[in-house]
Amino acid sequence: MRAYQDMVFSTAARLAGNETQAEDIAQEVFIRAYEHFSDLRSSVTAGGWLKTVTTNLTLNYLNRYRKRWRFFSEMRPATEDSESEAPEMDWEIPDTILADLSAEQRCAIVDAALRQLPDHQRLPLVLYHFEDLSYQEIAIKLNVSLTKIKTDIRRARAALLPLLQNGGAARDTLDG
């Protein structure tokens, strides 16, 4: 358990954006792992099994809220999700973000920024950037249209950039 608890907790915390929920989810994951201990003990894919179970449990945890959100949020006109309605990024996009900070500092800023994103942006963004799923796989996993996934990830990136930059600037100020 000790070998995997940080991975399980990280996955749940970044997806859920809430540490208390993440701890509950991680607890349930390890209880399920205990129930399948005979299969997992000698399995080389135990880490992958734990990651998949963590992702699915977190999504289930958030599911009832997500269903309510999706029901009405997808009632918007179709053009709203189209390419033409993508957020305009009229500010300068840097080549690198937080590159001058240590990994631990970046981790703290990124996690704080992710917590500020709404579920429907954070979930696809984390699945894409941290879990390495494709747009198509995310759309299937979240049971949302591919177009909406692309739009949500684009908006999430656009929302994340100033949050990361502000976090980095604040860190520089504190260090200075």
Place this chain on the structure above:
Amino acid sequence: MSKHIDSEQKLERALTQALEGLPLRRAPRTLELRVVDELERRAALPWWRVSFTHWPAAPRVAFVAVCIALVAATILGGVFAFAGDRSFDQAAALLLSWVQPFLAVMSSAGGVATLLVRVIPPLWLYGGLAFGIMLYVALFGLGAAAYRTLYLRPSSVGDAL
């Protein structure tokens, strides 16, 4: 448009670079203890307090057998109570004697509906139908608007962009 796509690609590259290789979050120290406590608590529960799939084989078989017996007893009891001393033909006739008036009532209701459809001008019928649909849509829209206004968070970070 091309500039817009370039910006998006640049942002994706920059974010990928910023997010990749981040260290894992450290799990709370209490996690391991919580898991062990929960496992002990669940292990201490008597078998009838846990999920059916975790019951021992004998109680599971017994439970299924009792359920089947109860269902069978209920059905047979109902049949015998209804039939009593009557023969099968008599019981069937008694059952049909209840069905026939019901069918007659349904037939009469259908006749009244047909008559109304003939008497009322089609324009009124279509108008009434349209009015009903309009009321339904209005109610649905009102519900959706109330949900979005009162329940959903006002403009999330990303939506504001």
